Amino acid sequence: MAEETAFDPKKFKEAVEEKTNARLKMWLEICAHCGLCADTCHFYLANDKDPKMIPAVKGKRVLEAFKKKDKIDEEFLEDFYWTVYGDCTMCRRCTMFCPFGIDIATITSTGRGLCVSQGKVPENLVKTIESYYKHGNQMEVSEEDWIDTLQWMEEELQEELPGATIPIDKKGANLLYTVNAREPKFYPMDISQAAMVFYLAGEDWTMSSKGWDDTNLAMFAGDLKAASYISQLVRDAAEELEVKRVAITE
Amino acid sequence: MSLYELLRGPLLWLAFGVFIGGMIVRVVLFFQLSTKKDKPIYRFFSWKWLWLSIFHWIVPLNETAKKNPITTAVGFIFHFCLLVTPLFLLAHGVLWYESWEISWWSLPETVADYMTLITIGCGIFLALRRILLPYVRVVTTTADYVLLGVTLAPFVTGYLAYHQYFDYYTVLILHMFFGELMLVVIPFTKLSHFIMFFFSRAVTGMEFGRRRAPSW
Ligand code: HEM
Ligand code: HEM
Ligand code: SF4
Ligand code: SF4
Numbered sequence: 403m404a405e406e407t408a409f410d411p412k413k414f415k416e417a418v419e420e421k422t423n424a425r426l427k428m429w430l431e432i433c434a435h436c437g438l439c440a441d442t443c444h445f446y447l448a449n450d451k452d453p454k455m456i457p458a459v460k461g462k463r464v465l466e467a468f469k470k471k472d473k474i475d476e477e478f479l480e481d482f483y484w485t486v487y488g489d490c491t492m493c494r495r496c497t498m499f500c501p502f503g504i505d506i507a508t509i510t511s512t513g514r515g516l517c518v519s520q521g522k523v524p525e526n527l528v529k530t531i532e533s534y535y536k537h538g539n540q541m542e543v544s545e546e547d548w549i550d551t552l553q554w555m556e557e558e559l560q561e562e563l564p565g566a567t568i569p570i571d572k573k574g575a576n577l578l579y580t581v582n583a584r585e586p587k588f589y590p591m592d593i594s595q596a597a598m599v600f601y602l603a604g605e606d607w608t609m610s611s612k613g614w615d616d617t618n619l620a621m622f623a624g625d626l627k628a629a630s631y632i633s634q635l636v637r638d639a640a641e642e643l644e645v646k647r648v649a650i651t652e
Numbered sequence: 653m654s655l656y657e658l659l660r661g662p663l664l665w666l667a668f669g670v671f672i673g674g675m676i677v678r679v680v681l682f683f684q685l686s687t688k689k690d691k692p693i694y695r696f697f698s699w700k701w702l703w704l705s706i707f708h709w710i711v712p713l714n715e716t717a718k719k720n721p722i723t724t725a726v727g728f729i730f731h732f733c734l735l736v737t738p739l740f741l742l743a744h745g746v747l748w749y750e751s752w753e754i755s756w757w758s759l760p761e762t763v764a765d766y767m768t769l770i771t772i773g774c775g776i777f778l779a780l781r782r783i784l785l786p787y788v789r790v791v792t793t794t795a796d797y798v799l800l801g802v803t804l805a806p807f808v809t810g811y812l813a814y815h816q817y818f819d820y821y822t823v824l825i826l827h828m829f830f831g832e833l834m835l836v837v838i839p840f841t842k843l844s845h846f847i848m849f850f851f852s853r854a855v856t857g858m859e860f861g862r863r864r865a866p867s868w
Contacts, residue, residue: 422685422689423685423686423689423690424681424682424683424685424686424689424690425686425690425693425852425855427685428682428848428851428852429852431841431842431844431848432842432844432845432848432849432852433791433842434842434845435782435788435791435792435793435796435842436723436727436788437781437785437787437788437790437791438716438720438723440787440788441719441787446787451786451787453786453787453789453790454790456787456790456791458791459790459791462791497856497860497867498715498860498865498867498868499714499715499716499719500716501709501712501716501727501849502845502848502849502852502853502856503705503709503852503853503855503856503857503860503867504852504856505856505859
Protein backbone atom coordinates (compact mmCIF):
# COMPACT_ATOMS: atom_id res chain seq x y z
CA MET A 403 0.00 0.00 0.00
CA ALA A 404 1.33 3.36 -0.97
CA GLU A 405 0.98 6.44 1.13
CA GLU A 406 -1.40 8.84 -0.60
CA THR A 407 0.14 12.25 -1.15
CA ALA A 408 -0.45 15.08 -3.56
CA PHE A 409 1.59 14.75 -6.69
CA ASP A 410 4.30 17.38 -6.98
CA PRO A 411 6.11 17.69 -10.33
CA LYS A 412 8.47 20.36 -9.02
CA LYS A 413 9.77 18.14 -6.26
CA PHE A 414 10.11 15.30 -8.72
CA LYS A 415 12.29 17.40 -10.95
CA GLU A 416 14.41 18.49 -8.01
CA ALA A 417 14.85 14.86 -6.99
CA VAL A 418 15.90 13.95 -10.52
CA GLU A 419 18.50 16.69 -10.53
CA GLU A 420 19.78 15.80 -7.10
CA LYS A 421 20.05 12.11 -7.91
CA THR A 422 21.68 12.43 -11.31
CA ASN A 423 25.25 11.26 -11.06
CA ALA A 424 27.92 10.20 -13.52
CA ARG A 425 27.44 6.45 -13.10
CA LEU A 426 23.70 6.62 -13.53
CA LYS A 427 23.95 8.80 -16.62
CA MET A 428 26.51 6.47 -18.15
CA TRP A 429 24.58 3.30 -17.40
CA LEU A 430 21.29 4.59 -18.67
CA GLU A 431 22.95 5.59 -21.90
CA ILE A 432 25.26 2.70 -22.72
CA CYS A 433 22.94 -0.24 -22.03
CA ALA A 434 23.25 -2.13 -25.33
CA HIS A 435 19.76 -3.61 -24.94
CA CYS A 436 21.37 -6.97 -25.54
CA GLY A 437 19.22 -8.91 -23.07
CA LEU A 438 22.15 -10.92 -21.73
CA CYS A 439 20.94 -10.09 -18.23
CA ALA A 440 17.49 -11.64 -18.81
CA ASP A 441 17.68 -15.02 -17.12
CA THR A 442 19.85 -13.82 -14.26
CA CYS A 443 16.85 -12.21 -12.56
CA HIS A 444 14.58 -14.26 -10.31
CA PHE A 445 11.59 -12.08 -11.25
CA TYR A 446 12.01 -13.12 -14.87
CA LEU A 447 12.40 -16.80 -14.02
CA ALA A 448 9.57 -16.84 -11.50
CA ASN A 449 7.12 -15.17 -13.90
CA ASP A 450 7.33 -17.75 -16.68
CA LYS A 451 10.05 -15.77 -18.42
CA ASP A 452 7.90 -12.69 -18.81
CA PRO A 453 10.10 -10.44 -20.97
CA LYS A 454 8.90 -7.38 -19.05
CA MET A 455 10.73 -8.70 -16.00
CA ILE A 456 14.25 -8.59 -17.41
CA PRO A 457 16.60 -6.22 -15.57
CA ALA A 458 17.15 -3.93 -18.56
CA VAL A 459 13.43 -3.11 -18.69
CA LYS A 460 13.60 -1.85 -15.13
CA GLY A 461 16.60 0.27 -16.01
CA LYS A 462 14.69 1.66 -18.95
CA ARG A 463 11.74 2.61 -16.73
CA VAL A 464 14.00 4.68 -14.53
CA LEU A 465 15.52 6.28 -17.60
CA GLU A 466 12.02 7.29 -18.73
CA ALA A 467 11.41 8.91 -15.36
CA PHE A 468 14.69 10.81 -15.65
CA LYS A 469 13.90 11.95 -19.16
CA LYS A 470 10.39 13.06 -18.32
CA LYS A 471 11.56 14.99 -15.28
CA ASP A 472 8.67 17.34 -14.53
CA LYS A 473 6.44 16.03 -17.30
CA ILE A 474 5.39 12.89 -15.47
CA ASP A 475 1.81 12.33 -14.39
CA GLU A 476 0.19 10.40 -11.60
CA GLU A 477 -0.55 7.42 -13.77
CA PHE A 478 3.09 7.12 -14.76
CA LEU A 479 4.19 7.51 -11.18
CA GLU A 480 1.84 4.80 -9.92
CA ASP A 481 3.13 2.38 -12.53
CA PHE A 482 6.69 3.41 -11.88
CA TYR A 483 6.21 2.88 -8.16
CA TRP A 484 5.14 -0.70 -8.74
CA THR A 485 8.09 -1.35 -11.01
CA VAL A 486 10.72 -0.14 -8.55
CA TYR A 487 9.09 -1.80 -5.54
CA GLY A 488 7.40 -4.78 -7.14
CA ASP A 489 9.81 -6.02 -9.79
CA CYS A 490 13.26 -5.72 -8.24
CA THR A 491 14.70 -6.69 -4.87
CA MET A 492 17.93 -4.79 -5.55
CA CYS A 493 19.95 -7.99 -5.20
CA ARG A 494 22.57 -7.02 -7.79
CA ARG A 495 22.74 -10.46 -9.34
CA CYS A 496 22.17 -9.17 -12.88
CA THR A 497 25.12 -6.78 -12.48
CA MET A 498 27.48 -9.72 -12.35
CA PHE A 499 26.29 -10.92 -15.77
CA CYS A 500 26.00 -7.64 -17.67
CA PRO A 501 28.94 -7.07 -20.03
CA PHE A 502 29.10 -3.45 -18.88
CA GLY A 503 28.41 -4.23 -15.24
CA ILE A 504 25.35 -2.01 -15.25
CA ASP A 505 24.06 -1.84 -11.70
CA ILE A 506 20.27 -2.21 -11.99
CA ALA A 507 19.97 -2.43 -8.20
CA THR A 508 21.45 1.03 -7.75
CA ILE A 509 19.28 2.30 -10.56
CA THR A 510 16.19 0.84 -8.87
CA SER A 511 17.23 2.37 -5.58
CA THR A 512 17.47 5.74 -7.29
CA GLY A 513 14.00 5.17 -8.74
CA ARG A 514 12.68 4.52 -5.24
CA GLY A 515 14.36 7.73 -4.15
CA LEU A 516 12.36 9.57 -6.82
CA CYS A 517 9.20 8.09 -5.30
CA VAL A 518 10.26 9.39 -1.88
CA SER A 519 10.05 12.90 -3.31
CA GLN A 520 6.33 12.24 -3.90
CA GLY A 521 5.79 10.63 -0.52
CA LYS A 522 5.27 7.34 -2.30
CA VAL A 523 6.83 4.87 0.08
CA PRO A 524 5.31 1.61 1.37
CA GLU A 525 3.42 2.32 4.57
CA ASN A 526 5.45 0.01 6.79
CA LEU A 527 8.67 1.45 5.53
CA VAL A 528 7.44 4.96 6.36
CA LYS A 529 6.64 3.89 9.92
CA THR A 530 10.00 2.22 10.25
CA ILE A 531 11.87 5.30 9.07
CA GLU A 532 9.87 7.43 11.52
CA SER A 533 10.91 5.06 14.26
CA TYR A 534 14.57 5.61 13.44
CA TYR A 535 14.10 9.35 13.72
CA LYS A 536 12.16 9.08 16.96
CA HIS A 537 13.86 6.23 18.79
CA GLY A 538 17.09 5.71 16.88
CA ASN A 539 16.04 2.18 15.89
CA GLN A 540 13.58 0.49 13.56
CA MET A 541 11.44 -1.24 16.21
CA GLU A 542 10.34 1.69 18.40
CA VAL A 543 12.44 0.42 21.31
CA SER A 544 12.85 3.25 23.82
CA GLU A 545 16.20 3.85 25.47
CA GLU A 546 14.70 2.74 28.77
CA ASP A 547 13.44 -0.56 27.37
CA TRP A 548 16.79 -1.14 25.71
CA ILE A 549 18.76 -0.66 28.90
CA ASP A 550 16.23 -2.78 30.81
CA THR A 551 16.59 -5.57 28.28
CA LEU A 552 20.37 -5.49 28.50
CA GLN A 553 20.30 -5.59 32.30
CA TRP A 554 17.77 -8.39 32.30
CA MET A 555 19.92 -10.37 29.88
CA GLU A 556 22.97 -9.72 32.03
CA GLU A 557 21.17 -11.23 35.03
CA GLU A 558 20.24 -14.32 33.06
CA LEU A 559 23.76 -14.56 31.76
CA GLN A 560 25.27 -14.42 35.24
CA GLU A 561 23.13 -17.31 36.37
CA GLU A 562 24.96 -19.43 33.86
CA LEU A 563 28.33 -17.72 33.82
CA PRO A 564 29.04 -15.86 37.03
CA GLY A 565 31.27 -12.87 36.39
CA ALA A 566 30.16 -12.36 32.79
CA THR A 567 28.76 -8.90 32.06
CA ILE A 568 27.06 -6.87 29.34
CA PRO A 569 28.96 -3.58 29.52
CA ILE A 570 27.00 -0.47 28.55
CA ASP A 571 28.71 2.70 27.31
CA LYS A 572 32.17 1.55 28.34
CA LYS A 573 34.58 4.18 27.09
CA GLY A 574 37.64 3.13 25.15
CA ALA A 575 36.51 -0.48 24.66
CA ASN A 576 38.01 -2.38 21.76
CA LEU A 577 34.69 -3.32 20.20
CA LEU A 578 31.28 -1.71 19.96
CA TYR A 579 28.73 -4.47 19.44
CA THR A 580 25.62 -3.41 17.50
CA VAL A 581 22.51 -5.47 16.78
CA ASN A 582 19.36 -5.64 14.74
CA ALA A 583 16.55 -3.99 16.73
CA ARG A 584 14.63 -7.25 16.36
CA GLU A 585 16.94 -8.79 18.93
CA PRO A 586 15.91 -6.73 21.99
CA LYS A 587 12.33 -6.83 20.74
CA PHE A 588 11.88 -10.52 19.95
CA TYR A 589 15.06 -12.49 20.54
CA PRO A 590 16.88 -10.96 23.53
CA MET A 591 18.64 -14.26 24.23
CA ASP A 592 20.80 -13.62 21.18
CA ILE A 593 22.41 -10.77 23.04
CA SER A 594 23.31 -12.83 26.09
CA GLN A 595 24.69 -15.53 23.85
CA ALA A 596 26.95 -13.04 22.12
CA ALA A 597 27.98 -11.80 25.55
CA MET A 598 28.88 -15.35 26.50
CA VAL A 599 31.19 -15.64 23.53
CA PHE A 600 32.82 -12.30 24.28
CA TYR A 601 33.31 -13.25 27.93
CA LEU A 602 34.93 -16.57 27.12
CA ALA A 603 37.07 -15.00 24.42
CA GLY A 604 38.17 -12.31 26.85
CA GLU A 605 37.05 -9.54 24.48
CA ASP A 606 37.02 -5.94 25.65
CA TRP A 607 33.63 -4.93 24.34
CA THR A 608 30.65 -2.71 24.99
CA MET A 609 27.07 -2.01 24.03
CA SER A 610 25.93 1.54 23.51
CA SER A 611 22.85 3.17 24.97
CA LYS A 612 22.43 5.08 21.71
CA GLY A 613 23.09 4.24 18.05
CA TRP A 614 22.99 0.49 18.64
CA ASP A 615 20.67 -0.61 15.78
CA ASP A 616 22.79 -1.55 12.79
CA THR A 617 19.96 -2.06 10.32
CA ASN A 618 19.26 0.65 7.79
CA LEU A 619 15.89 0.13 6.18
CA ALA A 620 15.84 3.65 4.74
CA MET A 621 18.24 2.25 2.15
CA PHE A 622 15.39 0.18 0.78
CA ALA A 623 13.43 3.34 0.13
CA GLY A 624 16.36 4.94 -1.63
CA ASP A 625 15.93 7.64 1.03
CA LEU A 626 19.57 8.65 1.30
CA LYS A 627 18.95 11.48 3.73
CA ALA A 628 17.35 9.15 6.25
CA ALA A 629 19.88 6.43 5.48
CA SER A 630 22.84 8.64 6.24
CA TYR A 631 21.12 9.95 9.39
CA ILE A 632 20.80 6.35 10.59
CA SER A 633 24.41 5.40 9.83
CA GLN A 634 25.53 8.56 11.56
CA LEU A 635 23.84 7.41 14.79
CA VAL A 636 26.13 4.40 15.00
CA ARG A 637 29.14 6.43 13.98
CA ASP A 638 28.42 9.04 16.64
CA ALA A 639 28.11 6.33 19.27
CA ALA A 640 31.43 4.82 18.21
CA GLU A 641 33.16 8.18 18.34
CA GLU A 642 31.69 9.15 21.67
CA LEU A 643 32.73 5.85 23.24
CA GLU A 644 36.13 6.03 21.54
CA VAL A 645 35.97 2.39 20.55
CA LYS A 646 38.41 0.90 18.05
CA ARG A 647 35.95 -1.14 16.00
CA VAL A 648 32.26 -1.54 15.40
CA ALA A 649 30.82 -5.02 14.94
CA ILE A 650 27.83 -4.99 12.60
CA THR A 651 25.93 -8.20 12.99
CA GLU A 652 23.21 -7.98 10.39
CA MET B 653 34.31 21.40 -54.81
CA SER B 654 32.90 18.05 -55.82
CA LEU B 655 30.93 15.89 -53.43
CA TYR B 656 33.87 13.55 -53.31
CA GLU B 657 36.28 16.28 -52.36
CA LEU B 658 33.89 17.56 -49.73
CA LEU B 659 33.56 14.14 -48.09
CA ARG B 660 37.24 13.40 -48.48
CA GLY B 661 38.27 16.78 -47.13
CA PRO B 662 36.40 19.11 -44.77
CA LEU B 663 33.64 16.70 -43.79
CA LEU B 664 36.16 14.01 -42.96
CA TRP B 665 37.97 16.47 -40.73
CA LEU B 666 34.71 17.43 -39.16
CA ALA B 667 33.74 13.82 -38.55
CA PHE B 668 37.05 12.97 -36.89
CA GLY B 669 36.86 16.20 -34.92
CA VAL B 670 33.38 15.49 -33.60
CA PHE B 671 34.28 11.87 -32.86
CA ILE B 672 37.49 12.55 -30.99
CA GLY B 673 36.40 15.86 -29.47
CA GLY B 674 33.05 14.38 -28.48
CA MET B 675 34.63 11.44 -26.72
CA ILE B 676 37.07 13.70 -24.89
CA VAL B 677 34.18 15.87 -23.72
CA ARG B 678 32.31 12.76 -22.56
CA VAL B 679 35.28 11.64 -20.50
CA VAL B 680 35.84 15.11 -19.05
CA LEU B 681 32.15 15.41 -18.13
CA PHE B 682 32.30 12.01 -16.48
CA PHE B 683 35.19 13.09 -14.28
CA GLN B 684 33.63 16.46 -13.55
CA LEU B 685 30.32 15.04 -12.41
CA SER B 686 31.70 11.93 -10.74
CA THR B 687 34.19 13.77 -8.53
CA LYS B 688 31.22 15.73 -7.19
CA LYS B 689 28.50 13.12 -7.05
CA ASP B 690 30.08 9.67 -7.20
CA LYS B 691 32.37 9.76 -4.20
CA PRO B 692 32.43 5.97 -3.65
CA ILE B 693 34.38 5.51 -6.89
CA TYR B 694 37.29 7.48 -5.54
CA ARG B 695 37.03 6.39 -1.94
CA PHE B 696 37.30 2.74 -2.92
CA PHE B 697 39.50 3.23 -5.96
CA SER B 698 41.61 0.19 -6.81
CA TRP B 699 43.74 -0.39 -9.88
CA LYS B 700 43.67 -4.10 -9.22
CA TRP B 701 39.89 -4.47 -9.45
CA LEU B 702 39.75 -1.97 -12.28
CA TRP B 703 42.02 -4.02 -14.51
CA LEU B 704 40.63 -7.39 -13.48
CA SER B 705 37.12 -6.25 -14.28
CA ILE B 706 38.04 -4.87 -17.70
CA PHE B 707 40.21 -7.86 -18.52
CA HIS B 708 37.58 -10.49 -17.76
CA TRP B 709 35.05 -8.86 -20.04
CA ILE B 710 37.28 -7.91 -22.94
CA VAL B 711 38.77 -11.36 -23.29
CA PRO B 712 35.89 -12.69 -22.65
CA LEU B 713 36.34 -14.79 -19.54
CA ASN B 714 33.17 -14.68 -17.50
CA GLU B 715 29.97 -16.50 -16.57
CA THR B 716 27.95 -14.77 -19.27
CA ALA B 717 30.35 -16.03 -21.92
CA LYS B 718 29.92 -19.56 -20.58
CA LYS B 719 26.14 -19.25 -20.45
CA ASN B 720 25.78 -17.67 -23.90
CA PRO B 721 28.71 -19.01 -25.91
CA ILE B 722 27.24 -18.27 -29.32
CA THR B 723 26.15 -14.70 -28.69
CA THR B 724 29.43 -14.00 -26.95
CA ALA B 725 31.45 -15.43 -29.82
CA VAL B 726 29.47 -13.50 -32.41
CA GLY B 727 29.69 -10.30 -30.36
CA PHE B 728 33.42 -10.77 -29.94
CA ILE B 729 34.12 -11.44 -33.62
CA PHE B 730 31.80 -8.58 -34.62
CA HIS B 731 33.74 -6.11 -32.48
CA PHE B 732 37.11 -7.48 -33.46
CA CYS B 733 36.41 -7.05 -37.18
CA LEU B 734 34.70 -3.74 -36.55
CA LEU B 735 37.85 -2.26 -35.08
CA VAL B 736 40.54 -4.08 -37.03
CA THR B 737 39.21 -4.06 -40.60
CA PRO B 738 38.96 -0.30 -41.21
CA LEU B 739 42.19 0.42 -39.32
CA PHE B 740 44.28 -2.04 -41.29
CA LEU B 741 42.56 -1.80 -44.63
CA LEU B 742 44.91 -1.23 -47.54
CA ALA B 743 42.53 1.19 -49.26
CA HIS B 744 42.28 3.27 -46.10
CA GLY B 745 46.03 3.09 -45.61
CA VAL B 746 46.56 4.52 -49.05
CA LEU B 747 44.34 7.44 -48.19
CA TRP B 748 46.21 8.08 -44.94
CA TYR B 749 49.45 8.02 -46.90
CA GLU B 750 48.11 10.43 -49.50
CA SER B 751 47.11 12.92 -46.85
CA TRP B 752 49.79 12.54 -44.20
CA GLU B 753 52.51 10.37 -45.67
CA ILE B 754 52.03 7.95 -42.81
CA SER B 755 51.58 4.26 -43.33
CA TRP B 756 51.37 1.10 -41.28
CA TRP B 757 50.84 -2.59 -41.72
CA SER B 758 47.75 -3.56 -43.66
CA LEU B 759 45.70 -6.68 -44.10
CA PRO B 760 45.89 -8.67 -47.31
CA GLU B 761 42.95 -7.51 -49.40
CA THR B 762 41.15 -10.85 -49.55
CA VAL B 763 41.40 -11.25 -45.78
CA ALA B 764 39.94 -7.79 -45.27
CA ASP B 765 37.23 -8.62 -47.73
CA TYR B 766 36.25 -11.73 -45.78
CA MET B 767 36.41 -9.85 -42.50
CA THR B 768 33.98 -7.35 -43.97
CA LEU B 769 31.59 -10.14 -44.83
CA ILE B 770 32.00 -11.66 -41.39
CA THR B 771 31.21 -8.31 -39.74
CA ILE B 772 28.05 -8.02 -41.81
CA GLY B 773 27.12 -11.62 -41.00
CA CYS B 774 27.56 -11.04 -37.26
CA GLY B 775 25.51 -7.88 -37.56
CA ILE B 776 22.69 -9.80 -39.19
CA PHE B 777 22.86 -12.37 -36.39
CA LEU B 778 22.58 -9.61 -33.80
CA ALA B 779 19.63 -8.09 -35.65
CA LEU B 780 17.88 -11.47 -35.86
CA ARG B 781 18.43 -11.96 -32.16
CA ARG B 782 16.66 -8.68 -31.56
CA ILE B 783 13.74 -9.68 -33.70
CA LEU B 784 13.37 -13.29 -32.60
CA LEU B 785 14.13 -13.41 -28.89
CA PRO B 786 11.26 -11.96 -26.82
CA TYR B 787 13.56 -10.82 -24.01
CA VAL B 788 15.73 -8.86 -26.43
CA ARG B 789 12.79 -7.50 -28.42
CA VAL B 790 11.22 -6.07 -25.30
CA VAL B 791 14.11 -3.66 -24.68
CA THR B 792 14.85 -2.95 -28.32
CA THR B 793 14.08 0.55 -29.55
CA THR B 794 14.14 1.98 -33.06
CA ALA B 795 17.46 3.54 -32.13
CA ASP B 796 18.95 0.09 -31.63
CA TYR B 797 18.13 -0.94 -35.19
CA VAL B 798 19.24 2.40 -36.60
CA LEU B 799 22.56 2.23 -34.76
CA LEU B 800 23.18 -1.33 -35.85
CA GLY B 801 22.43 -0.16 -39.39
CA VAL B 802 24.71 2.85 -39.10
CA THR B 803 27.47 0.58 -37.82
CA LEU B 804 27.06 -1.88 -40.67
CA ALA B 805 26.49 0.63 -43.48
CA PRO B 806 30.20 1.46 -44.00
CA PHE B 807 30.89 -2.27 -44.25
CA VAL B 808 28.15 -2.94 -46.74
CA THR B 809 29.07 0.04 -48.91
CA GLY B 810 32.80 -0.65 -48.51
CA TYR B 811 32.19 -4.17 -49.73
CA LEU B 812 30.17 -2.95 -52.70
CA ALA B 813 32.87 -0.41 -53.55
CA TYR B 814 35.69 -2.93 -53.38
CA HIS B 815 33.87 -5.24 -55.76
CA GLN B 816 32.76 -2.31 -57.87
CA TYR B 817 29.17 -3.42 -57.84
CA PHE B 818 26.77 -0.69 -59.00
CA ASP B 819 28.11 2.71 -59.84
CA TYR B 820 31.50 2.92 -58.14
CA TYR B 821 31.44 6.65 -57.63
CA THR B 822 27.99 6.69 -56.02
CA VAL B 823 28.79 3.75 -53.79
CA LEU B 824 32.02 5.36 -52.68
CA ILE B 825 30.21 8.59 -51.86
CA LEU B 826 27.71 6.62 -49.80
CA HIS B 827 30.53 4.73 -48.14
CA MET B 828 32.26 7.89 -47.08
CA PHE B 829 29.01 9.41 -45.94
CA PHE B 830 28.08 6.41 -43.76
CA GLY B 831 31.60 6.04 -42.42
CA GLU B 832 31.55 9.65 -41.32
CA LEU B 833 28.02 9.36 -39.97
CA MET B 834 29.06 6.42 -37.84
CA LEU B 835 31.98 8.32 -36.37
CA VAL B 836 29.82 11.34 -35.64
CA VAL B 837 27.05 9.51 -33.80
CA ILE B 838 29.38 7.56 -31.50
CA PRO B 839 29.78 10.23 -28.79
CA PHE B 840 26.06 10.97 -28.62
CA THR B 841 24.54 7.50 -28.49
CA LYS B 842 24.92 4.13 -26.83
CA LEU B 843 27.86 3.60 -29.19
CA SER B 844 29.81 5.73 -26.73
CA HIS B 845 30.18 2.41 -24.91
CA PHE B 846 33.32 2.22 -27.00
CA ILE B 847 34.99 4.33 -24.27
CA MET B 848 32.45 4.21 -21.47
CA PHE B 849 32.72 0.42 -21.38
CA PHE B 850 36.04 0.86 -19.60
CA PHE B 851 34.62 3.30 -17.08
CA SER B 852 31.56 1.25 -16.35
CA ARG B 853 33.53 -1.95 -15.93
CA ALA B 854 36.04 -0.19 -13.71
CA VAL B 855 33.37 1.30 -11.46
CA THR B 856 31.50 -1.98 -11.04
CA GLY B 857 34.66 -4.03 -10.71
CA MET B 858 35.81 -1.87 -7.81
CA GLU B 859 32.38 -1.78 -6.19
CA PHE B 860 32.18 -5.57 -6.15
CA GLY B 861 35.89 -5.95 -5.53
CA ARG B 862 35.82 -4.05 -2.28
CA ARG B 863 33.40 -6.71 -1.09
CA ARG B 864 35.77 -9.38 -2.39
CA ALA B 865 33.18 -10.49 -4.93
CA PRO B 866 34.45 -10.66 -8.51
CA SER B 867 31.95 -9.22 -11.00
CA TRP B 868 32.50 -11.78 -13.72
C1 HEM C 1 36.67 -1.38 -27.08
C2 HEM C 1 35.58 -1.15 -27.67
C3 HEM C 1 34.24 -1.82 -27.46
C4 HEM C 1 33.77 -2.65 -26.49
C5 HEM C 1 34.50 -3.20 -25.30
C6 HEM C 1 32.40 -2.96 -26.81
C7 HEM C 1 31.56 -3.76 -26.05
C8 HEM C 1 30.26 -4.07 -26.39
C9 HEM C 1 29.40 -4.93 -25.64
C10 HEM C 1 29.81 -5.58 -24.34
C11 HEM C 1 28.21 -5.01 -26.29
C12 HEM C 1 26.97 -5.78 -25.86
C13 HEM C 1 27.01 -7.22 -26.05
C14 HEM C 1 27.23 -7.70 -27.47
O1 HEM C 1 26.29 -7.61 -28.32
O2 HEM C 1 28.34 -8.18 -27.73
C15 HEM C 1 28.30 -4.21 -27.46
C16 HEM C 1 27.31 -4.06 -28.39
C17 HEM C 1 27.41 -3.27 -29.53
N1 HEM C 1 28.52 -2.57 -29.92
FE1 HEM C 1 30.27 -2.47 -28.96
N2 HEM C 1 32.07 -2.31 -27.96
C18 HEM C 1 33.17 -1.60 -28.39
C19 HEM C 1 33.27 -0.83 -29.52
C20 HEM C 1 32.26 -0.63 -30.44
C21 HEM C 1 32.35 0.20 -31.62
C22 HEM C 1 33.56 1.02 -32.01
C23 HEM C 1 31.15 0.10 -32.26
C24 HEM C 1 30.69 0.76 -33.53
C25 HEM C 1 30.81 1.92 -33.86
C26 HEM C 1 30.31 -0.79 -31.50
C27 HEM C 1 29.02 -1.12 -31.85
C28 HEM C 1 28.20 -1.94 -31.13
C29 HEM C 1 26.85 -2.25 -31.48
C30 HEM C 1 26.11 -1.75 -32.72
C31 HEM C 1 26.35 -3.08 -30.48
C32 HEM C 1 24.95 -3.66 -30.37
C33 HEM C 1 24.80 -4.93 -31.05
C34 HEM C 1 23.37 -5.33 -31.01
O3 HEM C 1 22.54 -4.64 -31.65
O4 HEM C 1 23.04 -6.33 -30.35
N3 HEM C 1 31.02 -1.23 -30.40
N4 HEM C 1 29.57 -3.64 -27.50
C1 HEM D 1 35.10 8.49 -43.95
C2 HEM D 1 36.11 8.16 -44.57
C3 HEM D 1 36.27 6.90 -45.33
C4 HEM D 1 36.79 6.85 -46.56
C5 HEM D 1 37.27 8.02 -47.40
C6 HEM D 1 36.80 5.47 -46.96
C7 HEM D 1 37.26 5.01 -48.17
C8 HEM D 1 37.27 3.72 -48.56
C9 HEM D 1 37.74 3.26 -49.83
C10 HEM D 1 38.32 4.13 -50.89
C11 HEM D 1 37.58 1.91 -49.83
C12 HEM D 1 38.01 0.97 -50.90
C13 HEM D 1 37.08 0.78 -52.01
C14 HEM D 1 37.84 0.11 -53.11
O1 HEM D 1 38.55 -0.87 -52.87
O2 HEM D 1 37.73 0.62 -54.23
C15 HEM D 1 37.01 1.52 -48.60
C16 HEM D 1 36.69 0.21 -48.23
C17 HEM D 1 36.21 -0.15 -46.99
N1 HEM D 1 35.87 0.68 -45.93
FE1 HEM D 1 36.10 2.68 -45.93
N2 HEM D 1 36.30 4.70 -45.93
C18 HEM D 1 35.95 5.55 -44.91
C19 HEM D 1 35.40 5.18 -43.68
C20 HEM D 1 35.17 3.88 -43.27
C21 HEM D 1 34.68 3.49 -41.97
C22 HEM D 1 34.39 4.45 -40.82
C23 HEM D 1 34.57 2.13 -41.96
C24 HEM D 1 34.11 1.18 -40.91
C25 HEM D 1 33.90 1.39 -39.69
C26 HEM D 1 34.98 1.67 -43.27
C27 HEM D 1 34.99 0.34 -43.65
C28 HEM D 1 35.43 -0.09 -44.88
C29 HEM D 1 35.52 -1.47 -45.27
C30 HEM D 1 35.15 -2.65 -44.36
C31 HEM D 1 35.99 -1.52 -46.58
C32 HEM D 1 36.40 -2.70 -47.42
C33 HEM D 1 35.38 -3.58 -47.94
C34 HEM D 1 36.01 -4.77 -48.61
O3 HEM D 1 37.19 -4.76 -48.94
O4 HEM D 1 35.25 -5.73 -48.76
N3 HEM D 1 35.35 2.76 -44.03
N4 HEM D 1 36.82 2.64 -47.81
S1 SF4 E 1 21.68 -4.22 -18.58
FE1 SF4 E 1 23.57 -5.03 -19.46
S2 SF4 E 1 23.08 -7.15 -20.01
FE2 SF4 E 1 21.13 -6.11 -19.69
S3 SF4 E 1 20.53 -5.37 -21.73
FE3 SF4 E 1 21.67 -3.69 -20.77
S4 SF4 E 1 23.79 -4.01 -21.44
FE4 SF4 E 1 22.71 -5.92 -21.86
S1 SF4 F 1 18.94 -6.42 -8.97
FE1 SF4 F 1 16.75 -6.39 -9.50
S2 SF4 F 1 16.71 -6.68 -11.72
FE2 SF4 F 1 18.75 -7.34 -11.04
S3 SF4 F 1 18.58 -9.55 -10.70
FE3 SF4 F 1 18.16 -8.54 -8.71
S4 SF4 F 1 15.93 -8.29 -8.66
FE4 SF4 F 1 16.47 -8.72 -10.81
